[in-house]
Amino acid sequence: MSSHTVEVTGPDPRSVACAPGQRLLDAFLRSGVYLPNSCNQGTCGTCKVKVLSGNVEQPAVSETVLGADEQADGFVLACQSSPTSDARIEVPRGAGSGPGHPLRDLSGVVHEVREIADDTLELTVGIDEPLDFSAGQYIEVTVPGIGHIRQYSMANPPSSADRLEFHVRRVPDGVATDRWIFDSLDQGHRIEMRGPWGDFVHDTEADAPMILLAGGTGLAPLKSIARHALELDPEREIHLYHGVRHRSDLYDVEFWETLTERHPGLRYTPCLSRDDGFGRHGYVGDVVLADFDSLRGYSAYLCGPPAMVDAGVKACKRRRMPGRNIHREKYTPAPTSAPDMVPA
Structure with a gap:
């Protein structure tokens, strides 16, 4: 079977070849053509595009991700959809540009x-x-x-x-x-x-002080972001809060304590929701509320379980951080019936 040509319309038209059964998102990213993406399992809706012409197959999608009106209007999820003919698609306005690294x-x-x-x-x-x-x-x-x-x-x-x-x-x-x-x-x-x-990335053009809120292994991408930010600016003001339930769930403590000795702008705060006696007691969002009267002029990166991320977003907004400055990534369990999952 031959490949299909899929074009993205707009002022700068782009097109790629999509092999039989290959998903739109995979084909575009492998060609170095950016499409917005996040979870890659059909649950966030970040990669939705509108099919203007041609035929595209997509498995059933929850209406909480793509509403019935959107689906009737031709919207599909690029991470779940494969073309069965040549096609033209439209990316929603405001999607902007992304990391741009070829898959x-x-x-x-x-x-x-x-x-x-x-x-x-x-x-x-x-x-x-x-x-x-x-x-x-x-x-x-x-x-x-x-x-x-x-x-x-x-x-x-x-x-x-x-x-x-x-x-x-x-x-x-x-x-x-x-x-x-x-x-x-x-x-x-x-x-x-x-x-x-993924689109959860360090904004290297912003130089605002940073709030990093991690839940469990949501620390991983924030460790990458913090280290990268300090490589670019060793004096960068960064406040890292790592939330876990028990002291035995906490890790990388010595790494962060050593890093704070080398970088005076870095503050590391472990938060234990079930134990006392080490770090701070409570959830990361509550600890942030206790530490700051205002977060105007700050940017935030949050990663972890959905409840932790949602609570952290609310805490940042309560301290008057604009929503555009809040970057988030939610870790959710892998579906049992499909091979894909969100970051873990």
Whole structure:
């Protein structure tokens, strides 16, 4: 079967070839043509585009992601849709430009698998060719033998592009964690990946002081963002809050304490919601409210479970931070019936 040509309309028309069964988002990003994207599993709606002509197949989509009126008007999700003919699509206005790094397949060798907290591992992978990515992005890992895909954010900055660091929390009976990474993955094993993905990235053009709110392994992309920001400006004002339930869930404490000694503008605050006696007690959003009377002039990056992110956004807005300055990424469980998931 031959490929199909898909064109994005607008003042700067672009087109790419899409192989049979290949999803629109995959085809465009591999060609270096940006389309907005975030979760890559059909739950956020970031990648919606309008089909102006041609035929595109898409699995059933929840109306909470694409309303019935939108679907009737020709909107589809680029991460879930494959063309069955040549087609023309329109990207919603205001989508802007994104990271722009070409999507590609990667192969790497595990350098280290290290336990860093209860049910949490740090996975370090050396890749055959350096990966161009923006701080905050993620890659997809293929689970060997079954072909399922799992997504993990890079914790290393883009300057360390040949050795990727991931933070992995065990999911009970998880096909990627319990049955593979925590069970048998070891130094020297080769893994297959593709990336980079995602629009949750460090805005390098903004020089405002930063608030970073992490929940659990949501620390990974924020570690990348903080390290990248400090590489660009060692005096940057950065306030990092890392929220977990118990002291045993906390990790990278020594790393952050050492980093604060080298960078006077960096403040690290661990927050424990169930334990006392170390760091601050409470949820990260509440601790931020206690620490700041105003967040005007700040920018925020939030990553973690949906409830934590939503509460953190509300806290930032209560302290008068404009919504345009708030960047967020929600980690949600992998669906059990499909091979895709959001970052973890």
